Amino acid sequence: MELKDKLLSSFLAFEENVDMHSDIHEVRSRAIKDFEEMGFPTKKQEAWKYTSLNKVLKHDYTVFPKKEDTIDYRDVEKYFIDDIDTYKIVFIDGIYASHLSATTHEKIDACLMSSALNNSKYKPIIDNYFNTVAPKESLTSLNTAFSREGAFIHIPKNTMADKPIQVINFSTGNESALLVQPRNLIVVGENSHVQIIERHQSLTDHPVLTNSVTEIYADKRAIVDYYKIQNDNHQASLIDNTFIEQHRESNCSVHTFSFGGNLTRNNLNFYQKGERIDSTLKGITVIGGKQHVDHNTLVHHTEPNCESHQDYKGVFAESSTGVFNGKIIVNKEAQKTNAFQANNNILLDDKATINSKPQLEIFADDVKCSHGCTIGQLDDDALFYLRSRGIPLKEARALLMYAFANNVLESVKIPELKARITKIIALKLGVNVGYSL
Amino acid sequence: MLKIKNLHAKVEGLKILKGIDLEINAGEVHAIMGPNGSGKSTLSSVIAGKEEYEVTRGEIVFEGEELTEFDAEERAHKGVFLSFQYPVEIPGVTVTNFMRTVINANRKAKGMEDMPANEMLKMIREKSELLEIDRKFLSRSLNEGFSGGEKKRNEIFQMAMLEPKLAILDETDSGLDIDALRIVANGVNKLKKPDNATLVITHYQRLLDYIIPDFVHVMLDGKIVKSGGKELAYELEEKGYDWIKEEVGA
Numbered sequence: 001m002e003l004k005d006k007l008l009s010s011f012l013a014f015e016e017n018v019d020m021h022s023d024i025h026e027v028r029s030r031a032i033k034d035f036e037e038m039g040f041p042t043k044k045q046e047a048w049k050y051t052s053l054n055k056v057l058k059h060d061y062t063v064f065p066k067k068e069d070t071i072d073y074r075d076v077e078k079y080f081i082d083d084i085d086t087y088k089i090v091f092i093d094g095i096y097a098s099h100l101s102a103t104t105h106e107k108i109d110a111c112l113m114s115s116a117l118n119n120s121k122y123k124p125i126i127d128n129y130f131n132t133v134a135p136k137e138s139l140t141s142l143n144t145a146f147s148r149e150g151a152f153i154h155i156p157k158n159t160m161a162d163k164p165i166q167v168i169n170f171s172t173g174n175e176s177a178l179l180v181q182p183r184n185l186i187v188v189g190e191n192s193h194v195q196i197i198e199r200h201q202s203l204t205d206h207p208v209l210t211n212s213v214t215e216i217y218a219d220k221r222a223i224v225d226y227y228k229i230q231n232d233n234h235q236a237s238l239i240d241n242t243f244i245e246q247h248r249e250s251n252c253s254v255h256t257f258s259f260g261g262n263l264t265r266n267n268l269n270f271y272q273k274g275e276r277i278d279s280t281l282k283g284i285t286v287i288g289g290k291q292h293v294d295h296n297t298l299v300h301h302t303e304p305n306c307e308s309h310q311d312y313k314g315v316f317a318e319s320s321t322g323v324f325n326g327k328i329i330v331n332k333e334a335q336k337t338n339a340f341q342a343n344n345n346i347l348l349d350d351k352a353t354i355n356s357k358p359q360l361e362i363f364a365d366d367v368k369c370s371h372g373c374t375i376g377q378l379d380d381d382a383l384f385y386l387r388s389r390g391i392p393l394k395e396a397r398a399l400l401m402y403a404f405a406n407n408v409l410e411s412v413k414i415p416e417l418k419a420r421i422t423k424i425i426a427l428k429l430g431v432n433v434g435y436s437l
Numbered sequence: 438m439l440k441i442k443n444l445h446a447k448v449e450g451l452k453i454l455k456g457i458d459l460e461i462n463a464g465e466v467h468a469i470m471g472p473n474g475s476g477k478s479t480l481s482s483v484i485a486g487k488e489e490y491e492v493t494r495g496e497i498v499f500e501g502e503e504l505t506e507f508d509a510e511e512r513a514h515k516g517v518f519l520s521f522q523y524p525v526e527i528p529g530v531t532v533t534n535f536m537r538t539v540i541n542a543n544r545k546a547k548g549m550e551d552m553p554a555n556e557m558l559k560m561i562r563e564k565s566e567l568l569e570i571d572r573k574f575l576s577r578s579l580n581e582g583f584s585g586g587e588k589k590r591n592e593i594f595q596m597a598m599l600e601p602k603l604a605i606l607d608e609t610d611s612g613l614d615i616d617a618l619r620i621v622a623n624g625v626n627k628l629k630k631p632d633n634a635t636l637v638i639t640h641y642q643r644l645l646d647y648i649i650p651d652f653v654h655v656m657l658d659g660k661i662v663k664s665g666g667k668e669l670a671y672e673l674e675e676k677g678y679d680w681i682k683e684e685v686g687a
Contacts, residue, residue: 380489385525388485389595390513390543399530399538406529 003057004039007179008032010063011145017064018148022117027131031144038138050323050355051294056237056263059207061179063146065093068172071203073100076170079201084416086197087165089151093172094180096149100168108194109154110165113183116152125154129187133215133243133271140241140267143213147183150212153196157189157219164195164414171201171208171236178206184214188222195414199229202236214242218250220274225253225413231260231424234289241267248274255412256283257421258293259428269298272306272334279308284405284421286428288317298327301334310341313405315429316352327359328369335364341371346378346404398429438463438634439484439603444495446483453479455659456495461603461634468637468645470670471656472678477638478522480656481607485519486512499603514546516602520592520609527579532591535579536561536598543599564597568624585612586621593624600628605636610644622647642674655681 001009011032015025040057041048071092080088087110090100096112103111109122116122134140151167169182188194202208218224230238238261244252258264270279285293299308314322324343345354358371378400386396405425412418425431439461446454453476461467471477483490484497486509497504504512527535540560541551552560565575568590580588589609596604606625610618625635625648637648645653645667653669654661657678662685663669673681 379525381523382525382527384482384485384487384509385521386527387509388513388519388521389539389599390510390546391538392510392542393508395538395542396510399527403527403529409529 003061006060007063007142008036014063014146023123023126024117024130024147028145028147031131031141034136034141035138035145038141041138047296047325050321050325051263051265051292053263056209059177059209061177061209063179063181065095065178065180067095068092069097069099071097071100071170071172076100076201076203079168079170079199080166081164081197081414081417081420084414085163087163088168089165090168090170091149091182092170093178094149094169094182097170107159108156108161109152110161111152113150113152113185114148116185117148122152122154125187126185129215129217130185131215133217133245134213134241135243135269137241139211139239140213143181143183143211143241146181147213150183150185152184153186153194155188155192155194155222157192159189159192161192161194164197167196167198169200169210169212170203171210172203172206176206177208179209179211182210182212184212186214186216186224188216188218188224190219191221192219193223195225195227197227197229197414197417200232200236200238202233205233205235208236209239210236211239212241214240216242216244216252218244218246218252220248220250222247222250223252224250226255227412227414227417228254228256228266229421230256230258230264230293233260234262234291236261237263239265239267243269243271244279245271245273246277246279249276250274251278253280253282253411255408256295257424258283258285259287259424261291261293263292265294265296267296269300270308271300272302272308275303275305277303277306279306280411281308281310281312282408282411283312284408284425285312285314285316285322286401286405286425287315287320287322289320290318291320292322294323294325296323296325298329299339301328301330301337301339303333304335304337306334307338308340310343311408312343313408314343314345314354315348315401315405316345316354317348319349319351321352322354324354324356324373325359326357326371328361328371330362330364330367330369332363335366337364337367337369339367339369343373344404345375346401347375348377395431398431401429402426402431438500440496440498441484442496442498444480444483444497445493446479447491447493448479448489452493453659454483457659457661459654459661461636463602463634464631465652466629466635466637466648466650467652467654468639468650468670469654469656469661470639470642470673473640475656476659477656478607481519481605481636481638484605485509485517510542510546513599514543518596518599518601518604520589520596520604520606522608522611524580524588524592526581528581530579531576532579532594533561533575536595539595540598560598564594567597567627568594569620570594586614586617589613589621590617590624593621597624597628600633602633603636604628604633605638607638608640609637610639610641618644619647642670645670657682657685
């Protein structure tokens, strides 16, 4: 059976498993119909021209994982940023793992989507925000149809979350290929602030496909910093759909660090709905082998005096492929918009590929929009400089790649996270990190 | 220490060096002067081992070994140092960490262990004082956003850390104000020892007021056409290069 048909027939069984009478029953039912109509995206669609899901979709995925509770904290400790105190919302195969988590309801809510969906206390938030930021789109609708679990984070107004929140999705696929669809909702009230670190990590060699949807609502003057660590093993694929709605004077940033995984597709959309909003989208991709990472971004400016900053860097070795498709829309009303976009890439081998495509749709006449894309090799003069100091060629190359990617890290506000990412990059590139670079 | 004989080199198919002869002994300071495009910087890059520059004839013998047999990093390990006219920016790597990487790469090449951290810090502190470099500077990304003077000071700081046998200073005075020039020259002079040598490559006589050369060579169109003592530099400053062109019939 085709995966699409299998999913459609699984939906009824899924609905029986969860609460048929929950408020989002109708949302789910509508979403499965939308998915049925749209199906999986194909390369014929402009936004999927350079990324084919064919191979990833050929596995016989199950959407009903068995509960896996043999995993001990010590087994997975290394996947946490454990040198700082954080809240933790942890899932194994899409099921909440309480023994690995540290949730809270004091001052802020950092807990489970399933409990938010079933608790009348959260009904107003679910009614107001759930599935309101996410657009109707095939993979997002598929996620909505099967949405039941994920992180639920609510920061009431005038509140600063006292520590970062880690949202970690482990997968084991302990029986067979597994499709997991986390659904996160993050609502940040006026003048409030939160930092979130998200990670998807497979613990076995079974094929895993994660189709994740995260909705973020940032109210007036809210500050949201979101960090995505994508360093999964090479059997795991990830489709990450993150949608952010920002209101007046809010400031949101998403950093995406892509080092692992088989196929990774990041759909990252920012919708600005107010004046003087600041949006930041940054990414570092360092891949090799046959890995594929696709960044598909959208920033929609609808009101005046807003800014957006995009800076994506990629280092592609062997026969890896990268895609950057960055769309900026500036509405007629959005005068004095400043929108910047940069995508710089280094190809290390003849077989490595990058497809970089900026798309600017500007309807206002008084704006500053710039975009730049470079694809190159390492600079010979820089290599000579390092070698003339006695650094061997291989290390000199690694050091230059490290320096190339590293400036994206400057805007990371959690020093321990920055140190961790630095270390992963250095390891990926074979730079000696006996000390902090 | 260094013997260059009949050296010819090409850059992108163009003949730049057309028969250079130069001998530098330990303890000496040599200066090469010449107008733009005479091949001065090419000569320094060829000695340091830039791969894109092709040696077509002649030899560069350093301490009895033919240098052209070795890669740039191996030449560095043997004690050749080039202070760049345009040092490269390396964002994300601090001056201190760059120095650690460099020192340990050189030690590794000699079969030595990494330098212990406390020893390294002590050495960095000592050498940075020599160049009047303050501590904040050491934690900045290498050359990124540095002024012209800071870049050159940093080059000489690296030289101080590496203590090369042969230091080639390529246009080290360009872009320096008088204070930076004094500091840089002072650093170079303090590093001078009986067993090392310095080759200063410059446009102007100005730097040679501070770093006094034992020999001055004039380079024109890929050849050394005249050599003399330090007074030659003053003569060039006063009269320009045209009289030499006439004298050698170029």
